[in-house]
Amino acid sequence: MVVVGAGLGGLAVALRLQQAGCEVTVVERLDRPGGRAGIARRGDYRWDTGPTLVTMPELIRETLVAGGIDPDALGMRPVDPLYTIEWEDGSRLVFPRGRDRLLAEIERGWPHEVAGAERLLDRLEPLYRLLLEVADRPFERLGDQLALLPRLLRLGGALPLWSLVKQHVGDRQLREAFAFHPLFIGGDPFRVPAVYGGLVPLQLESGGWYPDGGVWGLVGTLAAPLEIEFGARCARIVRGSSGAVRAVELDGGGRIACDAVVWNGDPFAVDRTLGRRERRLCRRSLARPSMSCVLFYFGFARRLPRLFHHHLWVGGPMRPFVRWATVGTGGRRAGPAEGAAAVSRPPISMYVHAPARSDPSVAPPGGDAVTVLVPVPNLDRAAGVQGAAAGLREEVLHALERITGLADLREWLEVEELFTPLDFRDRYEAFAGNAFAIEPTIFGSGWFRRHNRERRVPGLYHVGAGAHPGAGIPGVLLGARLTARLLLDDLERSGLLRAQGAQAIRARGAAR
Numbered sequence: 001m002v003v004v005g006a007g008l009g010g011l012a013v014a015l016r017l018q019q020a021g022c023e024v025t026v027v028e029r030l031d032r033p034g035g036r037a038g039i040a041r042r043g044d045y046r047w048d049t050g051p052t053l054v055t056m057p058e059l060i061r062e063t064l065v066a067g068g069i070d071p072d073a074l075g076m077r078p079v080d081p082l083y084t085i086e087w088e089d090g091s092r093l094v095f096p097r098g099r100d101r102l103l104a105e106i107e108r109g110w111p112h113e114v115a116g117a118e119r120l121l122d123r124l125e126p127l128y129r130l131l132l133e134v135a136d137r138p139f140e141r142l143g144d145q146l147a148l149l150p151r152l153l154r155l156g157g158a159l160p161l162w163s164l165v166k167q168h169v170g171d172r173q174l175r176e177a178f179a180f181h182p183l184f185i186g187g188d189p190f191r192v193p194a195v196y197g198g199l200v201p202l203q204l205e206s207g208g209w210y211p212d213g214g215v216w217g218l219v220g221t222l223a224a225p226l227e228i229e230f231g232a233r234c235a236r237i238v239r240g241s242s243g244a245v246r247a248v249e250l251d252g253g254g255r256i257a258c259d260a261v262v263w264n265g266d267p268f269a270v271d272r273t274l275g276r277r278e279r280r281l282c283r284r285s286l287a288r289p290s291m292s293c294v295l296f297y298f299g300f301a302r303r304l305p306r307l308f309h310h311h312l313w314v315g316g317p318m319r320p321f322v323r324w325a326t327v328g329t330g331g332r333r334a335g336p337a338e339g340a341a342a343v344s345r346p347p348i349s350m351y352v353h354a355p356a357r358s359d360p361s362v363a364p365p366g367g368d369a370v371t372v373l374v375p376v377p378n379l380d381r382a383a384g385v386q387g388a389a390a391g392l393r394e395e396v397l398h399a400l401e402r403i404t405g406l407a408d409l410r411e412w413l414e415v416e417e418l419f420t421p422l423d424f425r426d427r428y429e430a431f432a433g434n435a436f437a438i439e440p441t442i443f444g445s446g447w448f449r450r451h452n453r454e455r456r457v458p459g460l461y462h463v464g465a466g467a468h469p470g471a472g473i474p475g476v477l478l479g480a481r482l483t484a485r486l487l488l489d490d491l492e493r494s495g496l497l498r499a500q501g502a503q504a505i506r507a508r509g510a511a512r
């Protein structure tokens with residue numbers, strides 16, 4: 001079978017299938033594994049290019065074990081506190097591991113909000129459990145989703161997250177602190193269903209972790225036992241007369257025969273690789289591409305003070321900024337000729353990753369390798385956002401000066417790289433330059449995402465941020481577990497698993 005794409009989801013599903021005895025080939029259009037979880041290097045500076053906040057380490061260990069890898073092959077150390085949130089007026093909230101410790105932090109800065117915060121956490125905890133349950137079930141029929149609705153409504157999980165938070169917390173900053181989490185998976189806190197607020201208890205319970213070598217270290221560990229063809233782009237998925245998947249065709253004419261394809265590329269791009277009829281079958285439904293982001297990779301010749309490993313900066317009220325990042329030019333589709341001026345924006349909020357505090361090897365001695373992520377509209381929403389990157393740089397550096405208190409910060413800046421929505425589009429073939437695949441709304445969750453098994457195209461499966469249950473490292477690893485389970489069940493039923501297993505065992509025997 002063929003896995004198209006060596007993102008974290010593709011690697012995880014390939015490992016599980018290979019360990020179950022299947023012959024798996026991974027085809028990846030880039031020259032390295034990891035997809036969005038890549039690496040950038042300049043001199044002695046090194047940056048993880050995509051995910052950096054690692055939670056649910058037990059899921060990583062489970063994936064390694066299921067893939068036949070010694071789970072101790074990858075060391076992971078805790079990052080505590082998880083992050084610090086800092087607002088434009090200088091107030092800060094340190095977000096530690098553990099509910100009681102968080103409440104103690106709130107007591108320090110917002111004593112009148114402690115009781116409300118406790119009530120809010122009581123509301124979010126059952127939503128977290130529901131989120132985990134949902135992530136362990138495929139949503140292949142709309143009925144699966146509808147069956148959940150009464151429970152979702154009873155728990156308040158269908159409300160916009162912001163509305164749920166507002167019921168219990170009065171202070172604007174504290175509301176933002178409880179609502180921003182879905183931004184990590186491309187969700188708008190003001191529209192995302194409150195069930196995604198389950199990410200708060202998830203992070204409090206699981207804590208933050210730093211794998212040896214960063215997320216790139218995780219990618220290397222997952223990729224090591226796999227056969228991956230790099231520079232191999234799947235141009236077409238070929239079906240036989242029965243309609244079932246028969247082969248993939250690569251750019252340049254190569255063809256790999258197979259009984260099953262697991263698609264880990266962009267959830268919208270898969271339509272292109274199928275014929276006309278399938279494009280109709282696999283139409284986009286109500287799912288929409290997520291927001292994008294602009295990433296700055298900075299190398300500083302000194303360690304920046306007052307900056308945590310994970311740091312959030314909220315430069316003004318979050319609501320207008322998030323609206324700009326999700327809706328773009330006021331909900332109107334901008335023309336390609338429109339430039340930065342067309343995209344006037346409120347003060348930015350940004351996420352800063354400064355891992356030298358846990359792993360000094362990311363920078364030369366005494367230096368700092370810092371990534372800044374600014375959410376921006378996708379190219380569907382605001383084509384002109386590309387031109388706004390220069391203005392963003394100024395605001396980002398100014399915010400870093402405010403956080404660190406360093407008036408001469410720019411003089412320490414040695415190297416920098418930029419990654420924009422156009423890079424998401426061109427490097428990962430991400431539709432409209434999305435950063436997080438499908439936006440997690442009610443109509444972009446569960447049944448509305450790519451199904452782990454495409455029932456109407458026998459032999460086609462999905463994994464990764466665009467498939468159920470969704471984006472984020474835990475999301476794609478849970479999705480890989482689901483997809484592998486469905487695929488292996490299908491093979492078992494058809495008798496193909498035994499045949500593939502026997503072949504694999506023979507091949508291993510011959511290699512000895």
Ligand SMILES: Cc1cc2nc3c(=O)[nH]c(=O)nc-3n(C[C@H](O)[C@H](O)[C@H](O)COP(=O)(O)OP(=O)(O)OC[C@H]3O[C@@H](n4cnc5c(N)ncnc54)[C@H](O)[C@@H]3O)c2cc1C
Nearest residue numbers: 005007009029035036050051052053234265464465472473
């Ligand atoms: C900037 C950023 C920061 C993030 N931060 C966090 C975080 O801190 N914590 C967290 O948990 N999550 C985070 N996420 C989300 C997380 O990174 C992603 O959800 C996850 O890595 C996506 O994995 P995936 O399996 O969908 O594969 P992707 O990373 O999307 O990889 C897909 C792969 O498929 C390849 N491909 C595409 N089309 C083809 C084709 N036709 N033929 C062959 N190959 C093809 C691509 O080249 C790519 O390598 C972040 C995401 C981004 C973008």
